[in-house]
Amino acid sequence: MPAPAHAPAFPETPAEVLPGLAELIASELAPKVVDIDLKGVYPGDFLKQLGTLGGLGSLTPVEHGGTAHGLGHAIRLIEDVSKECVSTGFLLWAEYALQWYVINSSNHALAAEMLPKMARGEVLGGTAQSNSMKSCVGIEEARLKAQRVDGGYVINGVLPWVSNIGLDHWFHMGATLPDTPGLVIGLVHGSTPGLTLTQNAHFIGMEGTNTFACQFR
Known part of the structure; x- marks a missing residue:
């Protein structure tokens, strides 16, 4: 008769995923x-x-x-x-x-x-790609439009909800270019001239997620 199989023993307290x-x-x-x-x-x-x-x-x-x-x-x-x-x-x-x-x-x-x-956490930030990804599969229209200029791009449009951002934070976004397929992806600082961050809603929870509307003009 074969010996009974024994399940492996696991420690009662799993090792901490990150010390401290x-x-x-x-x-x-x-x-x-x-x-x-x-x-x-x-x-x-x-x-x-x-x-x-x-x-x-x-x-x-x-x-x-x-x-x-x-x-x-x-x-x-x-x-x-x-x-x-x-x-x-x-x-x-x-x-x-x-x-x-x-x-x-x-x-x-x-x-x-x-x-x-x-x-290292010296700078913090988030992602504003929700609309970008939805626009790629036709769920939403792309809300941000880009125009190439000397030295970079001018962005126009509004994103209604972007979390973990602020005037001292970074986030990346995607915008369409005229007559060009795909998106231009950029990393933006919250204090960028022409960008306005507004908190115009009250949530029943998760109020501290630094969720802003982003207006590019």
């Missing part, structure tokens, strides 16, 4: 959860400290200041943060999305300059 994460959540995030969701307190200090621990650079190559631990590591970090505060877990996803586009950009000089700062 539990302590950071307990000290810097847990006491502020209600204020983040209902009073609009933005957890920027937590995100920056998470970057110092290496928690923002999971998808970013080591040569660009990240840890390159991979998508699974990023998902586990989002999960652990979201168990305490879903709003902050969402913002952590936005940080990864911000870096992912820069990682996959053909602008290598931009990647070399910005990714180390993003991965």
